Amino acid sequence: MKPVRSYLVTARSKATTGIRGFDEITGGGLPHGRTTLLEGGPGSGKTIFALQFLVCGARTCKEPGIFVAFEETSKRIMANAEGFGWKLAELQRKKLFFLDAQPEPDLIQSGNFDLSGMLAGLDVQIKEMGARRIVFDALDILLALLVDPAARRREVYRLHEWLLARELTGIITAKAGGDKSSSMRHQPFGFMQFMVDCAVILNHSVVQGVSQRNLRVQKYRGSSFDEHESPFLIGNNGFEVAGARTLGHVYATVINERVSSGVKRLDTMLGGGYYRGASVLITGFPGTAKTTLCGAFAEAACRRNERTMFVSFDSDFSEVIRNLASVGIRLDRYVKSGLLRIVSVRTITGNAETYLLRIKTYAKEHRARCLVIDPVSTLSSSANELTAHSVAERLIDWSKSGGTTLVCTSLVDEMSGRTLGMSPLQISTLADTWIHLNYLAQAGERNRGLSIIKSRGTAHSNQVRELILSDAGVTLTDTYTAGGEVLMGTMRWEKESAEHSAKEETEVARKLKRVTLDAEEAELEVRVKSLQTELVAKQVEKSLLARTTASRVQELSRGHTRMRELRGADAAKPERK
Amino acid sequence: MFRFRLYVAGDTQNSAQAVANLTVLCRANLPNQHQIEIVDVLREPMRALKDHIHMTPTLVKLSPSPVRTIVGTLSQTQPLLQALGLITFAP
Numbered sequence: 166m167k168p169v170r171s172y173l174v175t176a177r178s179k180a181t182t183g184i185r186g187f188d189e190i191t192g193g194g195l196p197h198g199r200t201t202l203l204e205g206g207p208g209s210g211k212t213i214f215a216l217q218f219l220v221c222g223a224r225t226c227k228e229p230g231i232f233v234a235f236e237e238t239s240k241r242i243m244a245n246a247e248g249f250g251w252k253l254a255e256l257q258r259k260k261l262f263f264l265d266a267q268p269e270p271d272l273i274q275s276g277n278f279d280l281s282g283m284l285a286g287l288d289v290q291i292k293e294m295g296a297r298r299i300v301f302d303a304l305d306i307l308l309a310l311l312v313d314p315a316a317r318r319r320e321v322y323r324l325h326e327w328l329l330a331r332e333l334t335g336i337i338t339a340k341a342g343g344d345k346s347s348s349m350r351h352q353p354f355g356f357m358q359f360m361v362d363c364a365v366i367l368n369h370s371v372v373q374g375v376s377q378r379n380l381r382v383q384k385y386r387g388s389s390f391d392e393h394e395s396p397f398l399i400g401n402n403g404f405e406v407a408g409a410r411t412l413g414h415v416y417a418t419v420i421n422e423r424v425s426s427g428v429k430r431l432d433t434m435l436g437g438g439y440y441r442g443a444s445v446l447i448t449g450f451p452g453t454a455k456t457t458l459c460g461a462f463a464e465a466a467c468r469r470n471e472r473t474m475f476v477s478f479d480s481d482f483s484e485v486i487r488n489l490a491s492v493g494i495r496l497d498r499y500v501k502s503g504l505l506r507i508v509s510v511r512t513i514t515g516n517a518e519t520y521l522l523r524i525k526t527y528a529k530e531h532r533a534r535c536l537v538i539d540p541v542s543t544l545s546s547s548a549n550e551l552t553a554h555s556v557a558e559r560l561i562d563w564s565k566s567g568g569t570t571l572v573c574t575s576l577v578d579e580m581s582g583r584t585l586g587m588s589p590l591q592i593s594t595l596a597d598t599w600i601h602l603n604y605l606a607q608a609g610e611r612n613r614g615l616s617i618i619k620s621r622g623t624a625h626s627n628q629v630r631e632l633i634l635s636d637a638g639v640t641l642t643d644t645y646t647a648g649g650e651v652l653m654g655t656m657r658w659e660k661e662s663a664e665h666s667a668k669e670e671t672e673v674a675r676k677l678k679r680v681t682l683d684a685e686e687a688e689l690e691v692r693v694k695s696l697q698t699e700l701v702a703k704q705v706e707k708s709l710l711a712r713t714t715a716s717r718v719q720e721l722s723r724g725h726t727r728m729r730e731l732r733g734a735d736a737a738k739p740e741r742k
Numbered sequence: 743m744f745r746f747r748l749y750v751a752g753d754t755q756n757s758a759q760a761v762a763n764l765t766v767l768c769r770a771n772l773p774n775q776h777q778i779e780i781v782d783v784l785r786e787p788m789r790a791l792k793d794h795i796h797m798t799p800t801l802v803k804l805s806p807s808p809v810r811t812i813v814g815t816l817s818q819t820q821p822l823l824q825a826l827g828l829i830t831f832a833p
Contacts, residue, residue: 264791264796265794266794266796268796268797268813269811271810271811272811272812272813273810273811273812273813273821273822273825274812274813274814275812275813275814275815275816275817275818275821275822275825276756276759276760276763276814276815276816276817276818277756277814277815277817278756278797278798278799278800278813278814278815279751279754279756279797279798280796280797280798281751281752281754281757281783281784281798282749282751282783282790282795282796282797282798282799282800283790283791283795283796283797283798285751285783285784285787285790286783286787286788286790286791286795286796287791288787289787289788289791290791307796307797310797310813
């Protein structure tokens with residue numbers, strides 16, 4: 166045994182794995198120049214993880230790698246990895262070297278052996294290509310050949326020492342039954358976990374008939390890491406780990422911009438529309454026009470020339486377009502122009518995680534600014550509710566951090582008798598705006614009612630509005646409240662028309678009254694005129710009378726004077742001197 | 743004539759043991775009808791890779807056919823002799 170050495174650790178010494186999500190969990194990747202143990206059951210994705218690590222090194226980090234395959238032949242591994250688009254053939258030899266080290270099936274074993282031979286060969290290979298990364302895939306196969314536990318331990322130590330001495334970033338994969346069974350049954354490999362600097366456990370389990378893949382970093386010397394199980398997915402581009410929950414959350418700055426909901430009156434009710442980057446939840450019973458509201462939002466977004474993605478869980482691509490076209494929402498042209506992408510995912514395959522990762526991938530590909538998920542409640546039906554809740558949470562987190570406006574619907578099942586707030590995803594507490602649609606059954610009719618339950622940061626109407634769908638589109642109408650009841654549909658119409666005719670009647674009555682008053686006024690005016698004329702006549706007469714009287718008096722006095730003159734009277738003549 | 747090739751890793755414990763065991767075995771069972779070639783993979787590492795030798799020590803019986811590969815210190819003589827076709831077992 167070689168003496169124990171001490172290795173210097175620097176904070177930034179991490180080797181990127183190129184696995185989305187994993188680098189975030191570990192704060193940068195695997196420990197550089199150290200060994201990582203990757204444990205997992207059959208089919209848990211160990212080989213893919215390891216290979217992706219090498220591909221990333223070879224392609225982006227200028228760190229060529231060697232893949233030592235103890236189980237599968239390199240040919241098979243390459244064929245299996247073909248689908249991920251890693252172009253292994255291009256990398257091979259110079260940047261990526263495969264060593265087939267499968268024990269031959271007819272191999273006879275007699276006594277102990279060691280790996281010195283292979284390591285000597287690898288030394289040459291490493292020097293030749295300047296390899297910095299190495300993977301020993303399915304080391305357990307080789308170790309199983311060693312009968313003696315001490316010999317196994319010795320070989321693992323030998324390998325580990327060898328890796329450290331060369332400062333290679335290494336992954337050793339080994340089969341294990343995950344966390345629980347590793348205690349007793351897999352004791353021989355147990356000590357490997359203590360020896361290595363980093364241990365990652367892959368888990369593949371089936372919960373309620375749905376496959377769930379989880380990854381957990383068990384230990385990571387000298388670094389903080391997300392210690393919880395993180396769901397992962399083997400997708401089109403390889404391994405993808407669902408984002409870390411605690412590390413590196415960067416929220417986008419809050420934006421005050423409003424985006425239209427696609428329904429004018431709803432915008433008014435919300436005081437201008439949804440906030441950009443907000444998450445909107447539309448809940449309702451089946452058939453309450455949730456999808457239609459989503460469609461209206463999508464159309465409005467497209468009209469603003471924003472890239473939009475519409476994820477439909479229960480309808481086909483063409484069905485969505487047809488159904489929405491029937492209420493005047495024409496999406497086909499935007500699909501054609503590439504502005505809108507409709508993704509139709511049937512509910513059968515995959516679990517909530519898978520969906521989330523797929524939605525994320527598609528949205529990223531499409532560079533969507535607005536996202537519609539209809540209905541998001543599907544997530545909870547295809548996985549156990551606990552996961553679904555965290556998925557919904559991360560969905561909202563993710564859309565927020567990207568500034569994507571998210572509109573999702575959630576089905577409220579009438580049959581299950583779930584009350585309003587108990588949306589199975591509990592997404593309602595996370596959503597910024599919550600619109601509830603329901604039926605009002607009244608007088609043999611079902612009508613759609615819309616109400617805003619909450620809308621953070623905006624003043625919003627507290628009134629229930631009736632939602633009307635027609636060829637021309639979606640509109641909201643005021644409802645009538647009569648005797649403490651909300652009237653909708655025909656009853657609203659009746660009430661409306663009754664009110665209308667009543668209004669007309671009073672209008673007519675008022676007109677009539679005015680006419681009669683006018684007539685009376687006119688009559689009075691006429692009378693006033695005639696009286697005035699009469700008055701003038703009388704005045705004239707009066708003045709005439711006054712004048713005649715005056716002249717008479719004058720006449721009379723003149724007559725007196727004349728008479729006095731004639732009579733020769735003198736008494737009254739002092740002024741004539 | 744038995745032709746053997748034994749891949750060893752220097753004089754590590756396992757390898758030294760295999761050399762000793764093989765010598766004893768040949769002397770006892772195949773006097774004067776064997777030929778042993780010893781390849782030290784530490785000195786010829788590329789040869790080990792090329793010959794697909796990953797574990798040391800590894801013994802390859804080149805002739806008589808069939809060619810057989812035996813891994814280990816060659817300490818368990820009975821199954822070893824059986825594999826080499828030196829004894830046949832009647833169960």
